[in-house]
Structures are given as C-alpha cells and as structure tokens.
Amino acid sequence: MLKNRIRELRARFQLTQQQLASKVDVTRQTIAAVEKGEYVPSLLLAMKICREFDMAMEEVFQLQEESE
Amino acid sequence: MKLSVIYMLNVIVLGLFGWAMVTYYDAASQFQNFMSGNGDEVMINMTPILITLLVASIIGFVITRNKRRNNKGWKEALLLPSELCEDDEREKNLTAHACRNAYIAMMFASPLLIAAMTLQPVISKDFSGYPILVLLLLPFVQMSVFYLSLRRKLK
Numbered sequence: 001m002l003k004n005r006i007r008e009l010r011a012r013f014q015l016t017q018q019q020l021a022s023k024v025d026v027t028r029q030t031i032a033a034v035e036k037g038e039y040v041p042s043l044l045l046a047m048k049i050c051r052e053f054d055m056a057m058e059e060v061f062q063l064q065e066e067s068e
Numbered sequence: 069m070k071l072s073v074i075y076m077l078n079v080i081v082l083g084l085f086g087w088a089m090v091t092y093y094d095a096a097s098q099f100q101n102f103m104s105g106n107g108d109e110v111m112i113n114m115t116p117i118l119i120t121l122l123v124a125s126i127i128g129f130v131i132t133r134n135k136r137r138n139n140k141g142w143k144e145a146l147l148l149p150s151e152l153c154e155d156d157e158r159e160k161n162l163t164a165h166a167c168r169n170a171y172i173a174m175m176f177a178s179p180l181l182i183a184a185m186t187l188q189p190v191i192s193k194d195f196s197g198y199p200i201l202v203l204l205l206l207p208f209v210q211m212s213v214f215y216l217s218l219r220r221k222l223k
Contacts, residue, residue, distance in 0.1 A: 026155075
C-alpha cells in the first residue's frame with residue numbers, strides 16, 4: 001500500500017485541496033482520493049505533487065507492506 | 069452533470085428510440101403484406117418518432133451546452149458521450165475500468181441475446197417488434213454495466 005503525507009503537507013503549506021489540484025492539473029476529487037489512499041497516483045502526478053512541496057518522492061510517499 | 073442523470077437520460081432516449089423503431093418495423097411488415105397483395109394500406113404512426121426527435125433534441129442541446137460551459141471543444145461536446153468526459157488521470161482510470169466491465173458484460177449478453185433471437189418466429193406473431201427489443205437490450209446492458217461500475221467506484 002502507498003501511504004502519503006499530502007494532507008499534512010497541505011496543512012503546512014496552507015493549501016486547500018482545490019488549490020493543490022489546480023497546481024498539479026487534476027480535480028479536487030483526485031487529491032481527496034490520493035490523500036485517503038483510495039487512488040494510487042501515476043508517477044507523473046506524484047512527481048508534480050512532490051515538486052509543489054519541494055520535497056523528494058520518498059518524503060511524501062512511502063511504500064507500506066500489507067501486513068503492517 | 070450527475071452520472072445518474074446522464075444514465076437516466078440515455079435510458080429514456082434509448083427507450084423512445086426503441087418505441088419509434090417498433091412502429092417502423094410494424095409499418096415495414098404492413099408494407100411487405102401490401103406488396104404481396106395481402107393488405108390494403110400501410111399506416112405509419114408518426115407520434116413515436118416525433119416525440120423521440122423532440123426529446124433527443126432537447127436532451128442533446130442541454131448536454132452540449134453543459135459541456136461547452138465546462139470548456140470542452142465542439143467536437144468533444146457534440147460527439148463524445150457525457151459519461152466518457154474525463155478531466156484527469158483518475159477519471160480516465162475509472163472510465164477504463166468501467167469500459168472493461170462493460171466489455172465483459174457484452175461477452176455474456178451477446179450470445180444470450182443471439183439465442184433469444186431464435187425465438188423470433190414464435191414471438192413475432194404476437195409482438196412484431198421483438199427483434200428491435202432484443203437488439204436494444206445490447207446497448208442497455210452495456211450502458212447499465214458501465215454506469216453501475218462507475219457508481220460503485222465513485223462511492
């Protein structure tokens with residue numbers, strides 16, 4: 001499972017879901033789905049999100065084993 | 069526009085189209101009888117096709133205007149079904165999943181409906197539009213599976 005810190009980072013950067021969605025060219029629903037872990041983003045979208053937070057991929061997204 | 073509304077509009081237009089085609093099928097049967105000397109006249113009921121054209125035009129206008137307001141091009145607004153309008157990669161993913169399910173459903177529905185067509189000589193005596201009804205079930209199954217698959221994913 002792919003865990004992410006998007007919600008936390010959004011709060012830190014004071015961005016709404018809609019604002020982040022507009023910056024990375026997706027809909028607000030997609031950001032919500034990624035935050036909840038319901039949708040695994042493409043590499044391109046993940047990189048765009050990381051660029052917005054100016055962070056490395058592994059700082060935003062972490063691979064979590066199913067058993068954990 | 070909400071997915072459930074688009075689905076309902078599609079079903080209404082499909083139903084009306086089926087009604088209009090059944091009327092024309094009846095007229096074609098009458099014409100066949102007329103040409104073989106068994107009938108005196110051919111009557112065509114224009115009401116179903118007029119209602120279908122009217123309703124389809126209104127629905128088409130509303131949907132096209134809605135899509136143009138959402139900054140879609142004319143080609144996409146006029147030719148692409150509303151349920152296939154995707155704004156980002158997640159929506160493309162959902163559509164791809166729903167299309168896959170609709171394809172699988174067609175693999176099961178097609179042979180069943182072809183088998184149902186074999187009953188045509190028996191049923192046509194009481195209901196001449198039976199082949200139209202069977203053919204219309206194909207797009208109905210496809211649309212329904214697509215809609216249910218998307219709805220389940222969007223919940």
